[in-house]
Amino acid sequence: MLDYHVHSQFSIDCDTRMEESCEAAIAAGVTEIAFTDHVDHETADPGFGYYRADDYFGAIEAVRSRFGERLTVLAAAEVDFNERTAPEVERFLAQHAYDFVIGSVHYGDDGVIIFPDYFAGRTSDRVFTEYFRQIAFAVETGWFDTIGHLDLPKRYAPHGHRNYDPLAYRDLLEPIFASMIAREVAFEINTSGLRQAPKTSMPGPAIVRWYVEAGGRLMTTGTDSHLARTVGFGLPLTLDMLELCGIEHVAAFRGRQRQLVPISQLREAAAAGDGAI
Ligand SMILES: [Zn+2]
Numbered sequence: 001m002l003d004y005h006v007h008s009q010f011s012i013d014c015d016t017r018m019e020e021s022c023e024a025a026i027a028a029g030v031t032e033i034a035f036t037d038h039v040d041h042e043t044a045d046p047g048f049g050y051y052r053a054d055d056y057f058g059a060i061e062a063v064r065s066r067f068g069e070r071l072t073v074l075a076a077a078e079v080d081f082n083e084r085t086a087p088e089v090e091r092f093l094a095q096h097a098y099d100f101v102i103g104s105v106h107y108g109d110d111g112v113i114i115f116p117d118y119f120a121g122r123t124s125d126r127v128f129t130e131y132f133r134q135i136a137f138a139v140e141t142g143w144f145d146t147i148g149h150l151d152l153p154k155r156y157a158p159h160g161h162r163n164y165d166p167l168a169y170r171d172l173l174e175p176i177f178a179s180m181i182a183r184e185v186a187f188e189i190n191t192s193g194l195r196q197a198p199k200t201s202m203p204g205p206a207i208v209r210w211y212v213e214a215g216g217r218l219m220t221t222g223t224d225s226h227l228a229r230t231v232g233f234g235l236p237l238t239l240d241m242l243e244l245c246g247i248e249h250v251a252a253f254r255g256r257q258r259q260l261v262p263i264s265q266l267r268e269a270a271a272a273g274d275g276a277i
């Protein structure tokens with residue numbers, strides 16, 4: 001199985017060292033792990049200026065030499081994106097050679113992070129509409145291999161805003177799917193929603209089905225782990241869900257080049273525990 005969204009000591013909100021997550025990945029039947037630390041360009045973000053790329057790549061080399069025979073380790077990043085920071089994001093990506101890059105939206109149009117306070121004085125509709133507008137812009141750039149946690153606001157919605165129904169946004173999602181398919185940009189199934197308030201992945205099966213109906217096939221899988229014990233969490237369930245929705249492959253990456261791995265092969269490798277995809 002592929003856990004393509006894991007944070008490490010290079011993210012401001014994570015104290016888990018790469019070695020711990022590699023050990024947990026092997027124990028959980030994960031065959032490939034992508035360390036996707038936060039790269040923030042919003043100056044108001046607590047993580048702004050925290051990421052140190054040279055140290056990050058050095059740490060990747062160290063875990064590769066220690067775990068490489070049992071686990072494929074990808075150099076990756078979760079790059080925060082919105083239209084205000086687009087020029088900085090473009091510059092950053094031109095300067096760093098990753099295997100895999102997630103583009104994630106965490107801020108609204110007014111530069112306020114989408115945490116529970118953001119919903120005060122806003123309708124859920126306004127929050128989601130703006131969120132999907134930024135997602136559409138992220139897809140259009142073509143800079144990202146996959147889009148992170150496609151319907152993230154549902155995770156942070158406080159009580160009183162927990163009326164999210166993706167059907168209300170299908171009209172906004174359809175052009176996003178068309179753009180993803182045209183540009184070969186994937187989106188991830190982020191399993192952190194399963195262990196947090198929404199109790200469903202981000203996104204859940206309804207959105208995956210619409211994407212498949214639109215002709216989409218490119219998906220990545222990730223746990224968004226900030227703790228070693230959640231590495232691999234929910235991935236078997238996610239593979240079941242993807243198959244039920246008509247997806248037969250998950251996207252894997254090396255040096256930003258995509259290959260599709262059959263889900264059946266991922267299950268066999270996880271069962272065999274041989275560390276190969
Ligand atoms: Zn994120």
Ligand SMILES: [Zn+2]
Pocket residue numbers: 005007078224
């Ligand atoms: Zn993350």
